[in-house]
Amino acid sequence: MKGVIIMSTNKNDYEHMLFYFAYKTFITTADEIIEKYGMSRQHHRFLFFINKLPGITIKSLLEILEISKQGSHATLQKLKEQGLIIEKVLETDRRVKKLYSTDKGDQLIAELNKAQDELLQNIYQQVGSDWYDVMEALAKGRPGFDFIKHLKDEKES
Template sequence: MIDLNRQAELREAIELFYFAYRAFTAPPDDILAQRGLGRVHHRILYFVGRNPGIAVNALLTTLGVSKQALHAPLRQLVDDGLVGTAAADNDRRVKRLQLTAEGAALEAQLSGTQMEMLEKVFAEAGPEAAAGWRRAMAALVTGR
């Protein structure tokens, strides 16, 4: 059982995490909304941009979503000319994804708002705090 003082600290951390995430996603959400897109579209653009030629199945694994959850937003990005598709050379059944020039520009704009935010807060917090934050986030990802 977690003692009451520690519970209060952990609840504060939960609240800070929630409000920080809301602030972190607000600028890209506003840009996306102007195009009729949402946060899932940003995640797709981000990971396709970071992994040009990624197969759809690999993207599903990276995002941790089902084919059904990915289908409609990916189709919209393809239809809007933001993501291109090509069959893999070694297996025509495998669909490879890449950002178009317009998709790359949008992804850079979206992630740019977040990189600027992180740059500012990391500079203000200092390198030790930034390193501690990265360790904490990595631990959350791995569950350790």
């Protein structure tokens, strides 16, 4: 770790960094697939929730994802253009739009979920279900993980 300055650490720093690297591995698994379709993680998040919550309103989706209406327009438009979602206007209130994934959207979510499920199943088979073991197995492939491994030893001492 030549050239790295280590600041004083909080007792939970290792867990925070470990979670970051593990999450990065988990999400990158899906990112690599969705990028082949010319889309990003935001498209994945939108499509995932639309698929799992059929008929969700745009307002509810934005609330779940904690983003503004302005931040959603381009993403929803691309998902519609790609034929991954459809939008239906509520007959009783034409201002309300409900979102549904199409068969094509369902297939893409199934592909993304399968990749992430397989990643987790492989990790569970390798190390079991202990949180630290799972997080470390996911994190160890990240380049930055080598910089934080020593924090585990400091935490345990």
